[in-house]
Amino acid sequence: MNRLRTISVIGLGYIGLPTAVVLASRGVSVVGVDINSDVVARINRGEVHIVEPDLDAVTARVVQNGLLRATTSVSEADAFVIAVPTPFHDGKADMAYVKSAAASVAPVLKAGDLVVLESTSPPGTTEAMVVQLAALRPDLKFPGRQDGACDVRVAYCPERVLPGRVLVELVENDRVIGGITPECAARAEELYRIFCTGSLLRTDVRTAEMCKLTENSFRDVGIAFANELSVICEKLGVNVWELIRLANHHPRVNILQPGPGVGGHCIAVDPWFIVAAAPEQARLIRTAREVNDAKPAHVLANIKAAIAGARAAGIRPTVGVLGLAFKADVDDFRESPALQIAEAIASWSNCEVIVSEPHAEALPGRLSGLKHVRMSGDVHELIRESHIVVMLVNHRHYKEISREDLEGKAIIDTRGVWS
Ligand SMILES: NC(=O)c1ccc[n+]([C@@H]2O[C@H](COP(=O)([O-])OP(=O)(O)OC[C@H]3O[C@@H](n4cnc5c(N)ncnc54)[C@H](O)[C@@H]3O)[C@@H](O)[C@H]2O)c1
Structure with missing residues (x-):
């Protein structure tokens, strides 16, 4: 596990914060990023801004141990987990938060990194994110190229936790992991293996996106x-x-x-x-x-x-x-x-x-x-x-x-x- 020494979680809300906290509780160095500076300040004080059983105690512990720190700006990491909102307005999914999170990750990406989108998204979103990242970082190779070359792996892994049982279900639920390529899914599986005891089910990225919506x-x-x-x-x-x-x-x-x-x-x-x-x-x-x-x-x-x-x-x-x-x-x-x-x-x-x-x-x-x-x-x-x-x-x-x-x-x- 090794390759994923530092993991950055982008968006510290109902999904991102528990994910960051659980990863940190497994000994991984986690940097949580949120555009809301009040949320960041609270987390750095070891406090939480959402009600979820046990989240306050585990957050306080991992912050005190130095395993979780929150910030408003993205820095280098081995993997990036994006859990920002995807609201639906006027008959359309609003993907502005996902686009801006991807744009904030792009400048710090390096060969070997993994990017996982967790936000609930319409089919095709992760592929669009790859196109966006590739345009912002022409020096890096993104998955899906004809020649198969790839510096940065990209996957989609939807979240299906039940509010009120998030810390239990984050660990125990089976998860669907869709890779842009099978290698991307395998790489993402390494991340979820850190804390998931449920089955990790690999598939392609569109099926994973559709799976969450179907459920x-x-x-x-x-x-x-x-x-x-x-x-x-x-x-x-x-x-x-x-x-x-x-x-x-x-x-x-x-x-x-x-x-x-x-x-x-x-x-x-x-x-x-x-x-x-x-x-x-x-x-x-x-x-x-x-x-x-x-x-x-x-x-x-x-x-x-x-x-x-x-x-x-x-x-x-x-x-x-x-x-x-x-x-x-x-x-x-x-x-x-x-x-x-x-x-x-x-x-x-x-x-x-x-x-x-x-x-x-x-x-x-x-x-x-x-x-x-x-x-x-x-x-x-x-x-x-x-x-x-x-x-x-x-x-x-x-x-x-x-x-x-x-x-x-x-x-x-x-x-x-x-x-
Ligand atoms: N809440 C749930 O029970 C649940 C369950 C499954 C899936 N989801 C999905 O997970 C995603 C996140 O949902 P949530 O409930 O955690 O949302 P949330 O609103 O609780 O938290 C999102 C956080 O992201 C931050 N943010 C927004 N743009 C950002 C950016 N560019 N960079 C960094 N931080 C940014 C916001 O400030 C906020 O703190 C959504 O797509 C949602 O549909 C939520």
Whole structure:
């Protein structure tokens, strides 16, 4: 292992920081690079800027041991792992962060180096990155040349960790490694062998890029089925949670759980990369996105009806909103349907709103600064003071709420916690 003495991780967010920390915990000298100087300063103090079990303790240890250091500028290393954002805007993947990360790596590359892209990307991105690097460094040979000569190996290795279990899954998950050439994949495998105990599955670069998008599209289609069922069941007066529980007793049926929509940086976004790449063919994948994206409006219609019911009885109701994160027990609000729903309720003036989110210190986004919206850290107080209780995120903190606590309240339970 030998050849990879110094590894640079570009982008120290939800993926890059744990990857840097785990590599460093295996004794590799890791330089983490981020354009955000606050993030860099925090990490160099041995602190973390994201909530992830055990990440704070391991980060503090590797920083103290001198195995991880963070910086805002890229320097020489034996391998570069790029984990920068790839948002989706206006029907297109925004590859600006990947391009700028590749541009920052190019000047320090030398023969023998490895570059691995981990950011979720449309098919063809890694090949485009090779073209970009080759243009910036005409003195180096990049993979894919007719003559087979190659100074710098390039691969794509998608990340499939579950927030909340990142440090475990980074190590234990199987990984797909796509090389521009088989030699590139073999070289990248050496890097992942440092910390992965799961199988390392080599393939070509486009299959690896497509694999990540396929996994999340598969999940999205499954959730869309459950969400569609929940809306159908509401119309037909059937308890969807019981229905799914019973149907799942069939030995070959495994229906996922409905919710208020689909959020997060991956499942709500990645299927669009496939739709954008093959718009005519990706009909089911597109429809699943549309079904899931329509669910928050359905939940809001139910809340509106509950408010109208209270107002008809002469009450200006208080709506208690439980959870804003995109899923249980994480502090990530990106693409969160819960946040979207809470912001919509807060934009109405016909109710008071109390919001609970154990992973936020203050009201995020458009929720802050509104007179009729406040945050509460005490769920029992929130329930007591609310006429309408909206369960959006089944954080473990809410397990203490019993059905008796909800006596006499209008309940909109999008997670089936009390159903
Ligand atoms: N978060 C997840 O659970 C998850 C899971 C699988 C895959 N991914 C993918 O991994 C990639 C990274 O996601 P994330 O959640 O870690 O993002 P993030 O926003 O948490 O972190 C990205 C970091 O990159 C930094 N950055 C941006 N441009 C940079 C540059 N040019 N040089 C150095 N740093 C730069 C940002 O300041 C930020 O700190 C995305 O493509 C995402 O789709 C994320």
